[in-house]
Amino acid sequence: MAAVNINQLHLDDLPWIIEYDESKCIQCGKCTAACSFGAIKPEVEKRRKPSQGLTKPSFDRIITIKQQVSFQHHCRGCGMCSRVCPNGAIKAVRNPNDRYSVRYRAAKAESLKKGGRSNLNTEGRTLDKIKIGRISQMTDPSLDAARHQFELRTPFGRILSADKLDLHSSNGKMELSKQLPPNRWIYPILMGDMSIGAVSWRMWEAMAIATAYLNEVVGLPVRMCTGEGGMPVRLLKSRYVKYMIVQIASGHFGWNRIIQALPDMVEDPAGLLIKIGQGAKPGDGGLLMASKVVRYVQEIRGVPRADLLSPPTHQGLYSIEESVQKMFLSMNAAFNFRVPVAIKVAASVTSVSVYNNLLRDPYNIVGGFFLDGLAGGTGAAHEISLDHTGHPITSKLRDCYLAAVHQGRQGEIPLFAGGGLGQTGSFAADAFKLICLGANGVFTGRLLLEIAGCVGNDTGKCNACNTGLCPAGIATQDICLTKRLDIDTAAQNIVNYFIATDMELKKLMGPVGNSTLPIGRSDALITVDKHISNRLDIQYVC
Amino acid sequence: MPKETFKIKTLTDNNRMSTQELLQFITEKINEGYINFDIDACGQHNIGGSSWAKDRESKLFFTLRNPGQRVGAMALKGTKIVVEGSAPADVGWLNSGATIVVKGDCGDTAAHCAAGGKIYAAGRVGTRSGALMKHDPKFDSPEFWVLKNTGSFGFEFMGGGIAVVCGWDCDSLPSVLGSRSCVGMVGGIIYVRGPIQDVADCVEIKSLDGQDIEFLENGMAKFLQEIDKSELLAELTNWQEWKKIIPVSQDEKSKRMPVSEFRKNHWIKGGIFGDFIHDDFVVYKLPASGEGRVHIPVWNKENCVNCKICLNNCPENAISEEEKIYTSDSEKCIGCGICEAVCPKQCWSMTSNRKEIS
Numbered sequence: 001m002a003a004v005n006i007n008q009l010h011l012d013d014l015p016w017i018i019e020y021d022e023s024k025c026i027q028c029g030k031c032t033a034a035c036s037f038g039a040i041k042p043e044v045e046k047r048r049k050p051s052q053g054l055t056k057p058s059f060d061r062i063i064t065i066k067q068q069v070s071f072q073h074h075c076r077g078c079g080m081c082s083r084v085c086p087n088g089a090i091k092a093v094r095n096p097n098d099r100y101s102v103r104y105r106a107a108k109a110e111s112l113k114k115g116g117r118s119n120l121n122t123e124g125r126t127l128d129k130i131k132i133g134r135i136s137q138m139t140d141p142s143l144d145a146a147r148h149q150f151e152l153r154t155p156f157g158r159i160l161s162a163d164k165l166d167l168h169s170s171n172g173k174m175e176l177s178k179q180l181p182p183n184r185w186i187y188p189i190l191m192g193d194m195s196i197g198a199v200s201w202r203m204w205e206a207m208a209i210a211t212a213y214l215n216e217v218v219g220l221p222v223r224m225c226t227g228e229g230g231m232p233v234r235l236l237k238s239r240y241v242k243y244m245i246v247q248i249a250s251g252h253f254g255w256n257r258i259i260q261a262l263p264d265m266v267e268d269p270a271g272l273l274i275k276i277g278q279g280a281k282p283g284d285g286g287l288l289m290a291s292k293v294v295r296y297v298q299e300i301r302g303v304p305r306a307d308l309l310s311p312p313t314h315q316g317l318y319s320i321e322e323s324v325q326k327m328f329l330s331m332n333a334a335f336n337f338r339v340p341v342a343i344k345v346a347a348s349v350t351s352v353s354v355y356n357n358l359l360r361d362p363y364n365i366v367g368g369f370f371l372d373g374l375a376g377g378t379g380a381a382h383e384i385s386l387d388h389t390g391h392p393i394t395s396k397l398r399d400c401y402l403a404a405v406h407q408g409r410q411g412e413i414p415l416f417a418g419g420g421l422g423q424t425g426s427f428a429a430d431a432f433k434l435i436c437l438g439a440n441g442v443f444t445g446r447l448l449l450e451i452a453g454c455v456g457n458d459t460g461k462c463n464a465c466n467t468g469l470c471p472a473g474i475a476t477q478d479i480c481l482t483k484r485l486d487i488d489t490a491a492q493n494i495v496n497y498f499i500a501t502d503m504e505l506k507k508l509m510g511p512v513g514n515s516t517l518p519i520g521r522s523d524a525l526i527t528v529d530k531h532i533s534n535r536l537d538i539q540y541v542c
Numbered sequence: 543m544p545k546e547t548f549k550i551k552t553l554t555d556n557n558r559m560s561t562q563e564l565l566q567f568i569t570e571k572i573n574e575g576y577i578n579f580d581i582d583a584c585g586q587h588n589i590g591g592s593s594w595a596k597d598r599e600s601k602l603f604f605t606l607r608n609p610g611q612r613v614g615a616m617a618l619k620g621t622k623i624v625v626e627g628s629a630p631a632d633v634g635w636l637n638s639g640a641t642i643v644v645k646g647d648c649g650d651t652a653a654h655c656a657a658g659g660k661i662y663a664a665g666r667v668g669t670r671s672g673a674l675m676k677h678d679p680k681f682d683s684p685e686f687w688v689l690k691n692t693g694s695f696g697f698e699f700m701g702g703g704i705a706v707v708c709g710w711d712c713d714s715l716p717s718v719l720g721s722r723s724c725v726g727m728v729g730g731i732i733y734v735r736g737p738i739q740d741v742a743d744c745v746e747i748k749s750l751d752g753q754d755i756e757f758l759e760n761g762m763a764k765f766l767q768e769i770d771k772s773e774l775l776a777e778l779t780n781w782q783e784w785k786k787i788i789p790v791s792q793d794e795k796s797k798r799m800p801v802s803e804f805r806k807n808h809w810i811k812g813g814i815f816g817d818f819i820h821d822d823f824v825v826y827k828l829p830a831s832g833e834g835r836v837h838i839p840v841w842n843k844e845n846c847v848n849c850k851i852c853l854n855n856c857p858e859n860a861i862s863e864e865e866k867i868y869t870s871d872s873e874k875c876i877g878c879g880i881c882e883a884v885c886p887k888q889c890w891s892m893t894s895n896r897k898e899i900s
Contacts, residue, residue, distance in 0.1 A: 029878020
């Protein structure tokens with residue numbers, strides 16, 4: 001056995017430790033075969049048999065499973081080994097003495113990167129401390145979730161107040177003098193915002209199929225955001241593009257192909273989304289590690305194999321006003337002012353200023369404001385951004401809504417909120433509460449991955465999306481890993497989740513007594529937390 | 543036992559009997575032995591309900607004019623109520639066996655929760671009529687006959703019993719069941735003649751079978767006789783014009799096209815990435831052999847001493863030897879690395895099988 005140098009990375013430094021019960025192991029090799037990180041390997045171990053008198057001691061050789069100790073091949077705790085083990089002989093357990101992040105920086109002179117989500121969770125979740133406390137009983141009848149016809153759609157696009165409608169009378173009929181800004185009535189939960197590249201082609205297509213299915217078979221007008229990695233031309237030229245909200249971010253990746261396809265498109269997209277920032281790593285641009293920049297991603301994005309960094313800002317935009325004038329105008333012009341254009345920013349202490357500024361919107365071209373809170377997910381980020389930057393979504397959404405209310409302009413630029421929704425299991429409840437606090441709708445990405453089969457969680461399990469070694473075939477571009485994902489099951493699970501969530505939203509709308517989305521109905525919410533009550537202006541109860 | 547009809551006027555000299563006064567008065571008279579009542583009501587509720595003859599044998603008979611809501615509420619078998627004219631909401635609420643005849647229209651929620659007896663309406667009935675009707679098999683099925691049409695939201699959560707909507711004098715109506723009827727219906731049958739639209743998707747609309755026609759033929763003459771419209775018998779017994787509505791079974795309800803079928807038959811052929819990637823949509827189960835392996839073993843002859851340790855330790859029996867050449871069958875091998883681990887001469891090495899879309 002080699003002597004140990006105390007400066008070297010040791011098993012005890014790693015975040016996850018493999019617990020292996022040799023007495024249950026049948027040396028079938030399934031665990032080592034399944035581990036996409038190469039974190040465990042079979043090894044032959046020598047075991048000394050003591051001398052029985054005159055003979056010399058001898059050695060038994062047995063096959064055992066050894067955890068690898070290296071920065072590249074350390075265990076991420078994904079648990080694939082225990083899933084495939086027929087005897088329950090192996091599992092990854094969290095190491096309470098983990099010193100990995102210190103060791104990594106010390107050894108590599110690099111910032112630590114991670115995928116998935118923030119694992120610090122120091123704030124707790126405001127939404128879990130809010131309940132829906134205004135139940136219609138004798139005052140007004142509760143609506144029956146099963147039989148009542150609810151109108152859950154929400155506007156995506158600029159809404160003009162009545163006094164801004166340019167009307168004139170012609171032959172005794174009221175007519176509009178000018179075209180109204182484009183608007184789509186959509187389901188209040190948007191999915192996606194994850195790029196081709198960040199997720200595997202199967203995962204991305206599963207979301208697109210689920211979106212089409214939800215629209216055409218189930219009747220829920222769900223829209224999917226593309227993320228910033230462009231779009232496959234086959235989808236652009238199909239009629240299904242009408243369910244897609246096409247994103248442009250600071251990297252402008254993939255827009256070449258989108259523009260080339262314009263003359264051949266048979267339908268307009270549902271909308272366009274200008275991504276300024278994202279909640280999981282605010283103030284930092286997109287990051288796609290080179291391991292995932294495979295051939296087709298290179299082609300769609302027009303880049304070579306390299307770590308792809310989107311700049312933290314759009315280089316052509318220097319102020320809010322300019323964003324409105326230049327970016328919104330250009331994106332509106334792309335589809336000749338037929339397609340609503342919204343903007344997505346990371347929630348920040350400055351969000352209200354931005355929203356106030358957008359609300360002036362002299363050209364009526366700002367079709368939505370997406371606020372992304374800090375608990376969102378990401379394909380790859382510097383851990384420092386993921387864990388230490390950002391702003392919770394709830395109070396910021398509320399601030400923006402109340403700022404609009406203060407001006408009597410709520411609803412004119414629809415608000416969408418996201419970032420870690422569904423984290424504690426009930427996505428419909430999170431969505432409903434945010435809607436009551438003023439959101440027109442919500443969006444989710446990371447949750448879709450979990451629905452599809454992601455094995456990670458918010459307490460450090462897996463979160464290796466940045467490595468390209470996703471054991472579930474979701475955040476990888478590798479063929480042997482991607483093909484672990486069953487595209488049909490992934491799409492089916494997303495569809496099922498939306499159907500369940502739709503029912504659950506109605507189960508909340510019924511008691512509150514709203515037939516339509518209770519946007520801004522904060523009187524429906526209560527909290528036992530005085531600070532939350534004060535900050536969000538909802539009723540304190542005890 | 544007095545045979546004569548007991549007459550009650552509930553409004554005299556501007557003094558109106560309250561519901562409580564009327565109902566208690568009726569009970570008093572029933573306990574004196576009266577069984578026939580003729581009542582000029584003035585909107586009092588629940589007339590004819592929850593009553594029975596003193597001898598438990600005789601039939602109670604009520605003739606009513608101008609009743610209030612819930613005529614015949616909770617009425618029992620052996621009671622017959624005839625309303626001369628129309629009746630407001632909740633006719634036959636929780637009817638448990640009475641025959642209730644309304645010679646005019648009924649208000650909303652007629653036959654609500656009726657679980658027995660017969661309700662005959664000679665006109666139209668309001669919204670939510672027939673809601674939550676049910677049938678306990680130990681008793682006769684409730685029947686609810688309507689000459690004309692029902693309002694919207696009828697038969698919600700209906701769990702049993704039979705409703706018959708004849709659609710007479712409804713020529714101008716787009717639907718003789720209003721809109722959005724039958725939501726949550728899980729049992730029972732609705733027979734209907736005339737146009738219907740917008741019924742809930744938890745029910746199915748079917749043609750009549752022999753048993754249906756037999757029931758309707760038996761019941762229709764009696765119904766029309768009760769409401770003094772026997773002359774309509776021929777017009778209403780053209781069974782070609784009738785349909786029946788029954789709930790779809792619990793299994794049928796959750797049936798939707800599987801998403802896999804949608805992808806294969808409706809989605810963009812070859813997938814949206816088809817111009818980059820030929821995806822066979824095969825799913826690798828773990829641990830996978832062949833192309834699904836994360837690592838593959840490569841054999842190097844140089845140091846091999848032909849000890850067969852690898853061959854004997856391979857958990858998948860994937861390794862074979864022929865003339866001192868060792869090969870691993872990729873269809874059996876899962877890439878576990880045991881061959882590499884056990885070889886005393888390091889002849890096997892595991893290499894990455896990671897492949898990218900080219």
